[in-house]
Amino acid sequence: MRQSTRSTIIAVADQLFYEAGFYHTSFADIASQVGISRGNFYHHFKSKEELLQAVIEQRLAATRQLLSAWAAGSESPAARICAYIQIVISNRTQIKLHGCPVGTLCAELAKLEHPSLPLANRVFGLFADWLTEQFSALGQGQQARPRALKVLAWSQGVATLYNALQDDEFVEREVEEMCNWVQGLAAAS
């Protein structure tokens, strides 16, 4: 049980930062959900910022693992890109309630002018680089990165609007169109 308390704190903080925002989540909230006392925090993290860093680094690690799994699990680059696109569907319940975990955290930290903003933005970087690889493998050449960013921006926009409008058909329609577009690119190459 050495690492357990620390990793539990990170997991709970991760979820609460997502649900309620970083700034709005207090140590009291996290402590009560973890089941530890408020003052005990500073044995594991010397500040709230250090906790945030740990949360983001855990997200980076989880994202790397997810991307590796997608890369290993799908045969074609187009199927891999569609695996990314489908995340909007598979996480729809959470996205409907709290938006995209990556986008909303980066937007909040930007407004707070928080020192960990560059670290948070690296999650976007992981997705962008991975998608760029897939579009390159699809034979898109110089167009690989622009198209990766297009897919990334598309998913952000869909998540934001889904959170606001709560329109299920909108999401399904957009996901289908986007997958069709990717498969069209694959067929043309």
Next chain:
Amino acid sequence: MRQSTRSTIIAVADQLFYEAGFYHTSFADIASQVGISRGNFYHHFKSKEELLQAVIEQRLAATRQLLSAWAAGSESPAARICAYIQIVISNRTQIKLHGCPVGTLCAELAKLEHPSLPLANRVFGLFADWLTEQFSALGQGQQARPRALKVLAWSQGVATLYNALQDDEFVEREVEEMCNWVQGLAAAS
């Protein structure tokens, strides 16, 4: 000078809510920028929520005025839709720093589970309805609303990613592609 102080407070709060977020903006911040005392607030607004409502209602009024100006200023529906799309370019400096004012406020209020969230979402509704009208005038029929939401989501995604990645070329490229797509729809009808 009857209404002036109240409207000054709203204008300052509007900007600060955008720059730093609603929750992170305190009465002390607003008061010091307006140049009034902190305790004097409650003569104009009986709570922070009432101030937020006034800010959102001012945004709704400003949005209606903007949309009317675009409707009056452009001949074709396609030109009107492109006027919307170009807002990402004309507001690029602010968007680069703080994201989209509409999207970031709605995302924050959703996480706070704030009672004014439905009111904030109505700003999205204004844009969605206006864009739907333009696509209808373009002869899109049943496709008008889906395409309006697509443009709305697109602008949200571009704003979010621009705020995170700070990539100027990305924005210019996306705006150009989106305008070309709209003009293509117009030519086909």
Next chain:
DNA sequence: GACAGGCTAGGACAATCGTCCTAATCTCGC
């Protein structure tokens, strides 16, 4: 020039925030 009412400044208020301190408890090698 007295008076009423809109407006303001300044501070008090309880609550909550992140942070820190200390003493008690637990765990484990010897």
Next chain:
DNA sequence: GCGAGATTAGGACGATTGTCCTAGCCTGTC
């Protein structure tokens, strides 16, 4: 089973929050 070090609970701290109260100022009317 003893002692060192990791872990914990609980509370104190200064600062800040939204809110409220009160005494005074300003403006305009009779």
